[in-house]
Amino acid sequence: MVESYYQAFEAYRQQHPFEGQPGTLYDPVNYIMDLGGKRLRPILALMGYELFNPNYEAALPLAYAIEIFHNFSLVHDDIMDAAPLRRGKETVHTKWNLNAAILSGDVMLIYAYDYLLLIDAPDRMTEILKVFNRLAREVCEGQQLDMDFEMRSDVSIPEYLHMIELKTSVLIAGALEMAGLAAGASPEDVRHLYEFGRNIGLAFQLQDDILDTFGEAADVGKQIGGDIVQNKKTYLILKAQELATDEDRSTLSALMSTPTVDAKSKISAVKALLDKMNIRQQAQETKEQYQNDAFAHLSALSIPAANRVALESLAHALLDRIS
Amino acid sequence: MVESYYQAFEAYRQQHPFEGQPGTLYDPVNYIMDLGGKRLRPILALMGYELFNPNYEAALPLAYAIEIFHNFSLVHDDIMDAAPLRRGKETVHTKWNLNAAILSGDVMLIYAYDYLLLIDAPDRMTEILKVFNRLAREVCEGQQLDMDFEMRSDVSIPEYLHMIELKTSVLIAGALEMAGLAAGASPEDVRHLYEFGRNIGLAFQLQDDILDTFGEAADVGKQIGGDIVQNKKTYLILKAQELATDEDRSTLSALMSTPTVDAKSKISAVKALLDKMNIRQQAQETKEQYQNDAFAHLSALSIPAANRVALESLAHALLDRIS
Numbered sequence: 003m004v005e006s007y008y009q010a011f012e013a014y015r016q017q018h019p020f021e022g023q024p025g026t027l028y029d030p031v032n033y034i035m036d037l038g039g040k041r042l043r044p045i046l047a048l049m050g051y052e053l054f055n056p057n058y059e060a061a062l063p064l065a066y067a068i069e070i071f072h073n074f075s076l077v078h079d080d081i082m083d084a085a086p087l088r089r090g091k092e093t094v095h096t097k098w099n100l101n102a103a104i105l106s107g108d109v110m111l112i113y114a115y116d117y118l119l120l121i122d123a124p125d126r127m128t129e130i131l132k133v134f135n136r137l138a139r140e141v142c143e144g145q146q147l148d149m150d151f152e153m154r155s156d157v158s159i160p161e162y163l164h165m166i167e168l169k170t171s172v173l174i175a176g177a178l179e180m181a182g183l184a185a186g187a188s189p190e191d192v193r194h195l196y197e198f199g200r201n202i203g204l205a206f207q208l209q210d211d212i213l214d215t216f217g218e219a220a221d222v223g224k225q226i227g228g229d230i231v232q233n234k235k236t237y238l239i240l241k242a243q244e245l246a247t248d249e250d251r252s253t254l255s256a257l258m259s260t261p262t263v264d265a266k267s268k269i270s271a272v273k274a275l276l277d278k279m280n281i282r283q284q285a286q287e288t289k290e291q292y293q294n295d296a297f298a299h300l301s302a303l304s305i306p307a308a309n310r311v312a313l314e315s316l317a318h319a320l321l322d323r324i325s
Numbered sequence: 326m327v328e329s330y331y332q333a334f335e336a337y338r339q340q341h342p343f344e345g346q347p348g349t350l351y352d353p354v355n356y357i358m359d360l361g362g363k364r365l366r367p368i369l370a371l372m373g374y375e376l377f378n379p380n381y382e383a384a385l386p387l388a389y390a391i392e393i394f395h396n397f398s399l400v401h402d403d404i405m406d407a408a409p410l411r412r413g414k415e416t417v418h419t420k421w422n423l424n425a426a427i428l429s430g431d432v433m434l435i436y437a438y439d440y441l442l443l444i445d446a447p448d449r450m451t452e453i454l455k456v457f458n459r460l461a462r463e464v465c466e467g468q469q470l471d472m473d474f475e476m477r478s479d480v481s482i483p484e485y486l487h488m489i490e491l492k493t494s495v496l497i498a499g500a501l502e503m504a505g506l507a508a509g510a511s512p513e514d515v516r517h518l519y520e521f522g523r524n525i526g527l528a529f530q531l532q533d534d535i536l537d538t539f540g541e542a543a544d545v546g547k548q549i550g551g552d553i554v555q556n557k558k559t560y561l562i563l564k565a566q567e568l569a570t571d572e573d574r575s576t577l578s579a580l581m582s583t584p585t586v587d588a589k590s591k592i593s594a595v596k597a598l599l600d601k602m603n604i605r606q607q608a609q610e611t612k613e614q615y616q617n618d619a620f621a622h623l624s625a626l627s628i629p630a631a632n633r634v635a636l637e638s639l640a641h642a643l644l645d646r647i648s
Contacts, residue, residue, distance in 0.1 A: 022462065027469040078431060082424040101405040101472060104427060108401060109465040111434055116458050119451055128442055128450065135439050139345065142432040146350040149424060 004316050007048045007058070011041055014062040015069070020113070030094045030106035031113075034073050037089045042320075043177045044069045049313045050181030050195055053305055060122055061181055067117035067134075068177045074110035075141055075173075077103050082149065111138075123184045130180050137176035144168030151235065155255065159240050163204065171203025194299040201296035202317055208289040209321060211236040215273065216282050227269035231262045237288070238281050239272075245279045293321055327639050330371045330381070334364055337385040338392070343436070353417045353429035354436075357396050360412045365643075366500045367392045372636045373504030373518055376628055383445055384504055390440035390457070391500045397433035398464055398496075400426050405472065434461075446507045453503050460499035467491025474558065478582065482563050486527065494526025517622040524619035525640055531612040532644060534559040538596065539605050550592035554585045560611070561604050562595075568602045616644055 044065030051061035080093040095103035179196040367388030374384035403416040418426035501522040505515040
């Protein structure tokens with residue numbers, strides 16, 4: 003079912019490669035766009051549009067604009083995070099250089115607006131562009147907060163949730179919101195779509211946090227414990243710091259603030275502390291809360307229940323990687 | 326006369342600072358916007374608008390969008406050029422760091438679109454945005470070509486002119502083009518405005534090239550010979566390479582491809598070669614050709630001659646720094 007949206011998106015994308023000159027500017031753009039990925043955001047845009055209008059192909063330019071923007075943010079974030087790899091391949095700044103990564107990212111951001119202008123919704127174009135500007139800005143703010151938080155040891159759970167909301171949820175929420183606008187949905191339905199996306203995005207991120215520490219490498223497709231090794235203050239760590247005894251809090255802080263020497267024993271030590279406070283369970287409950295809120299907003303849409311089955315099952319499939 | 330546009334622009338700008346959060350993202354934006362400068366592009370936008378509509382204040386959001394975009398490109402270019410100073414002050418990546426400069430630049434590019442959406446020209450909004458996208462893309466392409474050319478020793482004069490057209494002229498031309506569109510000018514007049522800006526921009530850049538080598542430090546306000554010291558292949562050098570005897574060409578290539586040890590004697594040696602081939606005169610003639618073409622397009626506008634006096638005298642004032 004999701005496969006047909008994926009295929010439609012990939013066909014459109016391949017029909018619209020970046021062909022400008024000089025190649026030194028556009029080669030990195032085609033490289034990152036060709037690296038693949040789940041294409042979650044464009045698929046959500048197509049599905050969100052189809053809730054209100056059967057001709058979901060009309061949302062392909064919107065879907066493409068969102069995926070271009072998402073990949074722009076990956077190219078620039080990878081520079082800032084000094085990441086050597088993305089989807090198992092070299093990042094743009096590693097394969098080319100810093101300057102190529104900055105400038106190719108810039109031109110992608112501009113191209114995203116070009117595709118937004120191809121959406122056939124003249125009466126709502128200004129509104130769609132304003133939504134896009136807002137969420138694009140919020141994604142930058144989220145990335146900045148993420149970097150700021152690395153320098154702080156007193157980040158609260160609400161601050162963390164606000165950061166991940168900006169950094170990951172708003173683009174998912176915005177993809178659905180813009181799709182609703184483009185399809186002619188009512189303001190109330192557009193709001194429900196946005197809230198569905200926002201809550202599902204938060205649930206995804208909490209799931210990522212949980213899987214990175216408690217998943218099985220075979221299921222997750224990557225090494226377990228990466229967040230701990232990199233001293234990332236995820237929801238799990240922040241929750242543990244909130245609940246810990248003074249002694250455990252000092253132990254955890256010490257573990258999570260020094261460069262990792264022996265990854266295996268550090269991961270075990272941190273996991274033992276998290277288990278002691280039952281953190282996995284609590285993170286799971288918070289995730290389920292967001293998940294429930296998301297589905298409530300989906301149910302509140304003024305459309306036949308049958309229309310939302312596809313979106314519901316996609317969300318469930320993505321959220322059921324833990325059980 | 327120009328002063329009133331400058332004042333109107335500065336007043337609008339100061340009423341619209343960047344107030345978002347976190348401050349770590351927006352402080353660099355306010356810093357670069359406050360660094361000053363001639364505000365040439367916004368002033369041209371206001372004057373271009375006023376040719377067709379006396380209420381030039383209506384073009385302030387457009388003028389601001391263009392100046393924000395211009396400063397975005399300065400922040401990112403300064404990273405790529407490893408420039409420590411901008412208008413005599415620290416560049417953003419020097420005062421803060423690389424990541425702040427990347428991300429603050431990104432958010433400025435997004436904000437430029439926000440201000441474009443405030444232009445009161447609903448029927449032409451899509452067209453204005455398409456023009457902006459085109460020129461924003463071209464500015465990126467120009468910057469990439471400039472970097473590519475640093476790695477090449479066979480750049481032709483047409484290639485160089487194409488690069489400076491993209492890197493500097495199209496934004497000046499586009500500011501006037503968008504102003505014409507916003508003010509309701511005819512397609513023919515919009516084209517003349519664009520061509521006026523394109524040619525005047527090329528004349529400015531050639532003037533910069535000439536002044537950097539042949540100007541007087543007191544007039545130009547900076548050290549003379551900077552381009553030679555940095556081995557920049559400006560119009561002067563490319564023209565000399567075209568006209569030189571084989572022997573002089575080798576001497577010039579050798580001088581302009583090795584790191585500068587003794588700036589003073591290198592500058593004298595290169596200038597002696599340029600003088601031998603009468604390069605200053607020829608560059609001046611090329612500049613005047615662009616200048617004449619520019620004024621011809623200005624005269625071709627279907628407006629009363631009195632209306633273009635202000636724009637004409639601004640252009641003359643800016644171009645008469647050489648005589």
